[in-house]
Each structure stands twice: as structure tokens, then as C-alpha cells.
Amino acid sequence: MVLATALRVLGSKSAAEDIAQDVFYRVWRSAPTLREPDKLRSFVYSVAMRTLVSELRREKQRAWLHRNRRELMGDLGCEIESRDLLRKFHALLERLTPRDSLVFVLKRLDAMTVEEIAIIMGISESTVKRSLSRSSLRLARWINADPGLAGLFKREESRA
Amino acid sequence: MTTKSRDSEDFRALDGLTELYRDGLPQFVPADSNRGLNALRARIASSRMRRLRWGGLRWSLVGVGVALSTLVVLQVTSVLRSHRPEPQALAYQIEGGSVLNGGYLRESGHSGIRVLFNEGSELSLTSGTHASLRALDTKEAHVAIDSGMASFHVVQSKSRRWLVDVGPFLITVKGTVFTASWDPVSGQFELRLQRGHVVVNSPLSTGDIALQDGERLVVNLVKAETLITEEKMAEHVDGVTPTPHPATDPAQQPASLTTKRPGSAQSTKSFPTAAARTEGANRWSAELANGHWDHILDEVKRIGVDAALDKASNEDLAVLADVARYRHNPDLARAALLAERRRFPASPRALDAIFLLGRVEESREQGHAQAIAWYDEYLARAPDGILAVEALGRKMMLTAELAGPDRARRIAEEYLQRFPKGSYASSARSLEMQSSTSTP
Numbered sequence A: 001m002v003l004a005t006a007l008r009v010l011g012s013k014s015a016a017e018d019i020a021q022d023v024f025y026r027v028w029r030s031a032p033t034l035r036e037p038d039k040l041r042s043f044v045y046s047v048a049m050r051t052l053v054s055e056l057r058r059e060k061q062r063a064w065l066h067r068n069r070r071e072l073m074g075d076l077g078c079e080i081e082s083r084d085l086l087r088k089f090h091a092l093l094e095r096l097t098p099r100d101s102l103v104f105v106l107k108r109l110d111a112m113t114v115e116e117i118a119i120i121m122g123i124s125e126s127t128v129k130r131s132l133s134r135s136s137l138r139l140a141r142w143i144n145a146d147p148g149l150a151g152l153f154k155r156e157e158s159r160a
Numbered sequence B: 001m002t003t004k005s006r007d008s009e010d011f012r013a014l015d016g017l018t019e020l021y022r023d024g025l026p027q028f029v030p031a032d033s034n035r036g037l038n039a040l041r042a043r044i045a046s047s048r049m050r051r052l053r054w055g056g057l058r059w060s061l062v063g064v065g066v067a068l069s070t071l072v073v074l075q076v077t078s079v080l081r082s083h084r085p086e087p088q089a090l091a092y093q094i095e096g097g098s099v100l101n102g103g104y105l106r107e108s109g110h111s112g113i114r115v116l117f118n119e120g121s122e123l124s125l126t127s128g129t130h131a132s133l134r135a136l137d138t139k140e141a142h143v144a145i146d147s148g149m150a151s152f153h154v155v156q157s158k159s160r161r162w163l164v165d166v167g168p169f170l171i172t173v174k175g176t177v178f179t180a181s182w183d184p185v186s187g188q189f190e191l192r193l194q195r196g197h198v199v200v201n202s203p204l205s206t207g208d209i210a211l212q213d214g215e216r217l218v219v220n221l222v223k224a225e226t227l228i229t230e231e232k233m234a235e236h237v238d239g240v241t242p243t244p245h246p247a248t249d250p251a252q253q254p255a256s257l258t259t260k261r262p263g264s265a266q267s268t269k270s271f272p273t274a275a276a277r278t279e280g281a282n283r284w285s286a287e288l289a290n291g292h293w294d295h296i297l298d299e300v301k302r303i304g305v306d307a308a309l310d311k312a313s314n315e316d317l318a319v320l321a322d323v324a325r326y327r328h329n330p331d332l333a334r335a336a337l338l339a340e341r342r343r344f345p346a347s348p349r350a351l352d353a354i355f356l357l358g359r360v361e362e363s364r365e366q367g368h369a370q371a372i373a374w375y376d377e378y379l380a381r382a383p384d385g386i387l388a389v390e391a392l393g394r395k396m397m398l399t400a401e402l403a404g405p406d407r408a409r410r411i412a413e414e415y416l417q418r419f420p421k422g423s424y425a426s427s428a429r430s431l432e433m434q435s436s437t438s439t440p
Helices: A002-010 A013-033 A037-065 A080-095 A098-111 A112-123 A125-145 A147-159 B003-024 B029-081 B283-290 B295-301 B305-311 B313-325 B330-343 B348-362 B368-381 B388-403 B405-418 B425-438
Strands: B094-095 B097-099 B103-107 B113-117 B123-124 B129-135 B140-154 B161-166 B167-173 B176-183 B186-194 B198-201 B210-212 B216-220 B225-229
Touching: A002 A013, A002 A098, A002 B029, A002 B210, A013 A037, A013 B029, A037 A080, A037 A098, A037 A112, A037 B003, A080 A125, A080 A147, A080 B003, A080 B216, A098 A112, A098 A125, A112 A125, A125 A147, A125 B003, B003 B348, B029 B313, B094 B097, B097 B123, B103 B113, B103 B129, B129 B225, B129 B425, B161 B176, B167 B176, B167 B186, B216 B313, B283 B313, B295 B305, B295 B313, B305 B330, B313 B330, B313 B368, B330 B348, B348 B368, B348 B388, B368 B388, B388 B425
Parallel strands: B140 B161
Antiparallel strands: B094 B113, B097 B103, B113 B123, B123 B140, B129 B140, B140 B176, B161 B167, B167 B198, B176 B186, B186 B216, B198 B210, B216 B225
């Protein structure tokens, strides 16, 4: 789950693997301080969320500084057109704030409930809902404002 | 197109793209998970190594810190020591007499001898007192009173201790003014403590007797009686009658020692070693501590010497040997000591018994050669034993007496090499000098 979420948020298989390693390494180091072993799952998720938010922030800083930026979608094995579509959509996800991006991925791609998202991200359910609404509106607006993306989507849709 | 339908169109595109995005991304296979797991294990292992290395480094740093601190402390200590004056060697000046070989003090007139030490201590011997200065060095002052009376004014010193042998008693002095006397004829020892604190080792007690300001200790070895009183003019208590001694005449005492406290309240205290046990094993120790020598000897007579030697405990045999020695019964003392060796060969007392057998033999007219043999045996069995210094010293003295100083020279050299500050060191030096002057 951590790998899948990281891949969807970061858009890179190798980056997702690095992040998953970071997450489990932090979990291993913090495990002795875990007082309630029953909550290990949510503990792992919360560590993963914090790590992903940090990584997204770093990625934004790298983008702003135009240096050492990770090549996104470079390791996807799909067709070129599909890869372009995925890359453009991921670029829109990156335009969101790290938290909005994560909330959107968890809700729309990982199919988690609002309650689960609120717990693992350490925020209230209403904040999750507001974040979800905000990110959906923005993404929809950005998709429609990008004729290339809309065209790619229509071609992909007609091919399917 | 209405606004509502436009919105739904926008979200339709979003929903579609989201679905495409979710399905279009590659899936992780078990091999990916295994690769990640292995990488994670390697990372954890390297982290552990780093921790261990850091732990080792941390302990190394702690070790270096401790070593540096120790060096600093040692350096500071050595600097402080270098600024602290070394304890002075004890020098003295004698009034009314002189010092002979072996440290013996000879009276030149009839007014006693006064020894003034450079540290401020003072020793006054009443006329007729036989005494010697056994050892005077930076760490110890050892004076022996063979008979008569001596008064001491010892200045307290952290670096030097004062020991006074008074007949068979040993006084350890801790900054004090006191008078000690010993009459070998009546077997009476008396100590009056004006000020300070002393510890007396008495043949009648198995432990030391500590005395405080104003206390007086009287021990009569012949009557086997011991008395401690807390007033100046204590008289008959428990049947002890301090024997009048010419030296105890206050008129003959130094002014500093004639101060008397008012009042005549009298009290006695029992020995710290006077055990309440009077029955069963080790009962003779309690009898000895209470000074009842004759009770012990009577009991031995009643049950028979052989039976007593076979049944007595290890401690009681040692007590019996002591009592027999004090009562000048060397045969019984030797028998008790031999029984102790025979019955308890592995006990520390068996080792002491070898030395004491030498002392018993010394008290016999023809026993000196045998005494040397016992001392040799003790030195062979316990070269570093607590009585080795005494055994070697006695062996040296007896050898000098039997075979002359030339034969004793090697023993004297060995003694000085092993115990340069021992109680026989001055005698050993005298023997070396005698030997060197007699050698052509």
C-alpha cells in the first residue's frame, strides 16, 4: 500500500521505492516507542504520509530551483501516448499543495474513506473534505484549460 | 450548455483521467517488494554498524576523557604535593641522659631523662626508668618502656604515628598527653590519659582497649585483673590495687602531668571484648577477657591437660597458650600451641602458633636455638606473614646472642632490606656497624 500510494503521489517507481524504504526504516527506528502494537497499521501510514509530504515539499523546492529534479514517469512501461497523458495528469497533481495532492490520491485512487484519511494524516474529517473539494475543483479546471490534455483524454477514451 | 452540465463535463474528464492514471501506473510485483525488503535490511544493518561504531567511538571518547581527567588530577596532586613540605625526619634532644646503641636511654644523674622532639612532642622518663627509642623516622616514632614510668606529650601528626611498647602492652597514640608505667616485678601496667585518645593492646584482652580523656587503665598481669576508671585518683575497684611505684610520686612527675581534676566520681567500664559467653566453646576467651586466668588453669587441672588439649576449641587453645605464657608455664604453653598446630593445621592460628612456640622457647634457658628453628619455620611458611617482621627480628637478635654479630650480620642485612622501618631496624644497623668494625 505504501509503495502504491507513493507511486501515485510521486509518479516514479524508483522514487516510490526510495520513499517506501525511508518509511519502513523510520518505522523500524521508532518501533520501540510504539506503545500500542494494535495501531501499527495506522502508525505506518502516518509515517508514510509525513514522509510523502516532506518529499513533495522538497520536490517543489527542487522545481523552483530547477535543479536535480527527478525524472517523472520515466520508468513507466506503457505506451508513449498513455505515458504523456499520465505525465500531464501527474503534473497537475504536483501543482496542488502536498496535502491536497495526498488527500486526492488517498481518496480517489486508493479509495480510502474520509475517516481513514483524517486519522492517518492527523487532520479532521472536515479538513479532508474541504481539501478534497478544493483539489477536485482545481484539477477539473486545469484539465479543461489544457486543450492538449483534453484531446489526449478524448483519444484515449475513444480507443478504449 | 448550462453551467451545471458544464461542471459535470469538467468532472467527467477528471474522473476519467483519474481512473486512467490509477490503472495506467505500473503495479509492484513480489520481486519489487523483495528487492525493497533486501535494501531495507541492508540499510538497517549498516545503521546498526554505524551505531556500534558510534557507540565504540563514544566509549573511546569517554575513556579518553577519563584518562585526561585522571592526568589532570594527578598533575594537580603532584603540584600540590610539591608545594607541601615533606614531613620532617624526627630529630630529638636529650636532657639528663644519652642514647646507647640500640636506642637505649641511659640516665646520667638521678633526675630522670627528658627527650624533646623537633615536632614538639616530649617524653619524660622518671628516674630509674629503662626505655629505648626503637624507631624514629618520618612515618613512625616507636618508643619502648621496659620498666618504670614515662610521661608523653605527643603532638598530633597526620603523617606520623606514635607507638609505645610498655612491657607486654602496646599503646597506639593519637595526639595525646599521658603517663604510662610498667613494673615487671609486680606485673602491673598503668596508664593515665590526661588528654587525647590512645588505643592499648593488652595481653589480657583479645581486642584493643580505647581510652578517652581523663581515663585511667590499670592492668595487673599477676592477678590477671583489669580496671578502667574515669577519674584521676581511682583506687580499689574490682580488687585491683595499683602498686605504689616510686615513679608515681606526683612530686617526681613533670608539672604538665600533675594536673588533677576535681571530684572523685568513679566508674568502671567493661572490656569491649569481654564476651558474655561463659559456657560452651570459646568460653576461655571470655574468662581471659575478664582477667580470670586462674579459672582457666583450674579447669585444665580439673579435667586433665590431655583432655583439655583434645577438647578445647581453636580459640580456647590459643587462650590457654597465652595464659600459660603469662603464668610462666612454658610447658603448658608449648603443649597448647603444639595441640593447636596438630588439631587445626590449616587455620591461621596454627601459623601464629609457630611464632609463639619460638617465643615460648626463648623464655627457656636453653631454648634459644630451638626458638630460632621455630622462627625459621614461620618465615619459611609465611615469608610475608604479619609476624614475619617480628620473627626475623627475634631470629637476628638470638643469632647475635648465640653466635655473635658477624653471624647475625646477614640476617640484619636481610631485615633492613625487607623491613627498613621495622621495630628491629635500629638493632640491625647496630649489628651491621659492630660487624664491620670487628671485621679486619
